[in-house]
Amino acid sequence: MSTEARTLSQKVWDDHVVHSEDGQPDLLYVDLHLVHEVTSPQAFDGLRQNGRTVRRPDLTIATEDHNVPTENIDQPIADEISAKQVETLRVNTDEFGITNYPMGHVNQGIVHVIGPEQGLTQPGMTIVCGDSHTSTHGAFGALAFGIGTSEVEHVLATQTLIQPAQETMSITVDGVLPEGSTAKDVVLAILAACDTGGGIGAIAEFRGPVIEALSMEGRMTVCNMSIEFGAKAGLIAPDETTFEYLKGRPNAPQGADWDAAVAYWRTLKTDEGAVFDREVVIHGEDITPHVTWGTNPGQVIKLSDNVPTLDMFDDPVARDAAERALEYMGLTAGMPMKDVAVDTVFIGSCTNSRIEDLRAAAAVAEGRSVKDGMRTLVVPGSGLVKKQAEAEGLDKIFIDAGFDWREPGCSMCLAMNPDKLTEGERSASTSNRNFEGRQGRGGRTHLVSPAVAAATAIAGTFATPKDLA
Amino acid sequence: MEAVHIVQGTAVPLDRSDVDTDQIIPSDWLKRVERTGFDKGLFAEWRDDPTFVMNQDEYLGANILVGGPNFGTGSSREHAVWAIQQYGFAAVVSSRFGPIFRNNCTKNGLVAVEVTQEVGDQLMAAIQADPTLELTIDVERRTLEAPALDLEVEFELSDSVQHRFLNGLDDIGLTMQEDASIGAFEASRPAFKPTTR
Numbered sequence: 115m116s117t118e119a120r121t122l123s124q125k126v127w128d129d130h131v132v133h134s135e136d137g138q139p140d141l142l143y144v145d146l147h148l149v150h151e152v153t154s155p156q157a158f159d160g161l162r163q164n165g166r167t168v169r170r171p172d173l174t175i176a177t178e179d180h181n182v183p184t185e186n187i188d189q190p191i192a193d194e195i196s197a198k199q200v201e202t203l204r205v206n207t208d209e210f211g212i213t214n215y216p217m218g219h220v221n222q223g224i225v226h227v228i229g230p231e232q233g234l235t236q237p238g239m240t241i242v243c244g245d246s247h248t249s250t251h252g253a254f255g256a257l258a259f260g261i262g263t264s265e266v267e268h269v270l271a272t273q274t275l276i277q278p279a280q281e282t283m284s285i286t287v288d289g290v291l292p293e294g295s296t297a298k299d300v301v302l303a304i305l306a307a308c309d310t311g312g313g314i315g316a317i318a319e320f321r322g323p324v325i326e327a328l329s330m331e332g333r334m335t336v337c338n339m340s341i342e343f344g345a346k347a348g349l350i351a352p353d354e355t356t357f358e359y360l361k362g363r364p365n366a367p368q369g370a371d372w373d374a375a376v377a378y379w380r381t382l383k384t385d386e387g388a389v390f391d392r393e394v395v396i397h398g399e400d401i402t403p404h405v406t407w408g409t410n411p412g413q414v415i416k417l418s419d420n421v422p423t424l425d426m427f428d429d430p431v432a433r434d435a436a437e438r439a440l441e442y443m444g445l446t447a448g449m450p451m452k453d454v455a456v457d458t459v460f461i462g463s464c465t466n467s468r469i470e471d472l473r474a475a476a477a478v479a480e481g482r483s484v485k486d487g488m489r490t491l492v493v494p495g496s497g498l499v500k501k502q503a504e505a506e507g508l509d510k511i512f513i514d515a516g517f518d519w520r521e522p523g524c525s526m527c528l529a530m531n532p533d534k535l536t537e538g539e540r541s542a543s544t545s546n547r548n549f550e551g552r553q554g555r556g557g558r559t560h561l562v563s564p565a566v567a568a569a570t571a572i573a574g575t576f577a578t579p580k581d582l583a
Numbered sequence: 584m585e586a587v588h589i590v591q592g593t594a595v596p597l598d599r600s601d602v603d604t605d606q607i608i609p610s611d612w613l614k615r616v617e618r619t620g621f622d623k624g625l626f627a628e629w630r631d632d633p634t635f636v637m638n639q640d641e642y643l644g645a646n647i648l649v650g651g652p653n654f655g656t657g658s659s660r661e662h663a664v665w666a667i668q669q670y671g672f673a674a675v676v677s678s679r680f681g682p683i684f685r686n687n688c689t690k691n692g693l694v695a696v697e698v699t700q701e702v703g704d705q706l707m708a709a710i711q712a713d714p715t716l717e718l719t720i721d722v723e724r725r726t727l728e729a730p731a732l733d734l735e736v737e738f739e740l741s742d743s744v745q746h747r748f749l750n751g752l753d754d755i756g757l758t759m760q761e762d763a764s765i766g767a768f769e770a771s772r773p774a775f776k777p778t779t780r
């Protein structure tokens with residue numbers, strides 16, 4: 115097997131096969147299992163009912179993120195059902211001996227933000243979580259993907275997962291990005307090219323000069339949205355940027371272990387001559403700021419474009435979907451995107467809530483004021499991101515400009531906590547899903563980068579920082 | 584899970600593409616800590632609308648859900664599968680499924696039947712025209728049949744999933760029999776791999 119040219123994802127996969135049999139899915143070992151309150155209660159219950167234990171609590175970590183309020187967190191959670199779910203996680207992690215970072219703890223945060231920040235996410239690992247955006251961790255050259263609750267139970271009990279082989283897909287972003295474009299625009303452009311189904315059945319590897327030039331934060335933003343074009347996972351070969359990010363983090367290897375780890379990590383790249391099942395190439399030069407106009411992330415255009423008209427869709431299924439989306443979104447076909455007025459801006463989520471995202475938004479907000487009547491939420495991805503931002507004075511910049519500075523959590527990304535859109539409200543959001551009702555029943559979501567979100571908060575209509583006077 | 588051999592009955596035509604798991608079961612419903620009671624949350628945002636297809640009398644009692652392409656994309660919530668099952672569906676038909684949803688179906692014995700776009704369109708139209716149209720999904724033969732349309736197509740179902748469906752087997756129990764291989768693998772893991780302690 116080792117003589118054959120392999121892709122990065124195949125190497126990581128091969129290194130985790132516990133058991134393999136012809137015609138059967140592989141049994142893969144799981145290096146890290148991330149747990150949160152929403153998709154785990156039924157799994158722990160299953161263990162209990164069958165008298166099973168957690169095989170490796172030391173490879174499992176939990177945090178509270180989806181339900182937690184982003185204000186008044188010293189008070190008990192007001193929503194009784196949310197409170198019960200969070201309490202259930204505490205009881206379960208206690209009973210099964212799993213470390214949990216509860217609301218208010220400095221290490222608490224969105225599950226995909228805390229793994230990398232604690233140095234738990236490292237190249238060449240297999241990482242799973244009952245959450246589809248687990249692909250975020252692929253930024254480190256890890257094979258990371260979302261699983262369902264039955265699989266959460268399976269991993270808790272056995273530290274393994276049954277996985278059928280996947281196809282491989284290469285997404286190359288060549289050239290250089292125009293100034294003012296960000297990692298979010300890169301992934302939105304990838305979605306425009308692949309639509310919501312282009313990655314189904316495949317593990318995508320992002321490559322090329324544009325990807326290599328991204329910071330770890332930017333790479334996480336790109337990998338985060340792999341699931342949005344249907345890929346099982348998305349990953350990027352580790353390099354000096356990766357090692358630099360990891361060095362000195364709490365759980366990163368040290369001393370001789372560090373050297374051994376780096377030596378191994380350097381082998382984690384696609385071999386010359388390895389063949390991918392699918393290949394997509396995108397030109398960096400074409401990637402200007404993007405925005406979604408519809409109700410799935412594949413319905414995306416350049417911010418400088420007009421809302422599409424129905425005659426632009428040849429495929430009848432896509433045309434029907436576009437027609438429904440325009441109606442739901444309350445948009446007129448053909449109108450300039452920049453004329454669309456927004457009433458809510460959300461800067462947060464596992465796509466864009468890391469320190470670099472907040473810096474980008476703050477750079478736009480500095481010395482300016484949010485448009486009158488605009489609701490704005492800035493929700494850091496974790497307690498540590500919040501602390502860092504405050505140390506840099508970003509909180510003050512946001513507050514002075516009229517933004518609301520909140521406590522960490524998923525917040526308005528999926529509106530399980532009190533941060534919701536109401537019927538007909540329109541948001542510019544740095545999150546990853548613009549589905550109907552995702553941010554609150556009847557709410558209308560447009561996905562954008564942090565810089566565009568901040569500029570939009572100031573302009574009142576969709577805008578890039580360059581559009582601001 | 585319970586064994587499934589054949590799903591036979593009538594179907595609800597959910598004529599929309601890109602029905603994601605947020606639509607199947609909105610996030611409010613994810614707050615439950617039990618594994619039951621999700622039937623009422625199925626398509627909750629659409630159910631209030633009296634014209635919504637599941638509210639039509641002629642489709643009451645159907646046990647197969649026929650959706651448009653890209654069914655079950657989005658969030659990994661297994662609650663979507665539980666909601667569909669608990670409502671009374673034993674199978675879902677689409678020309679393309681979200682991969683996590685499809686995999687979650689296999690863990691719960693919900694039969695996900697992937698057909699071509701052409702067959703999907705044909706079924707959708709036929710069920711809309713005749714709500715009493717009978718479908719038979721045979722897990723053993725991996726076929727979907729609509730005798731009234733003279734239609735019989737095969738669908739993909741891996742041997743291992745089929746085996747578990749036919750025998751109602753639990754994955755975890757099967758994997759635990761591999762305890763020795765798991766232990767051996769663990770013994771060979773490099774020392775630099777992180778732990779959460």
Ligand code: SF4
Binds near residue numbers: 180245465524545546
């Ligand atoms: S921030 Fe949003 S996408 Fe990310 S884990 Fe939370 S709910 Fe899921």
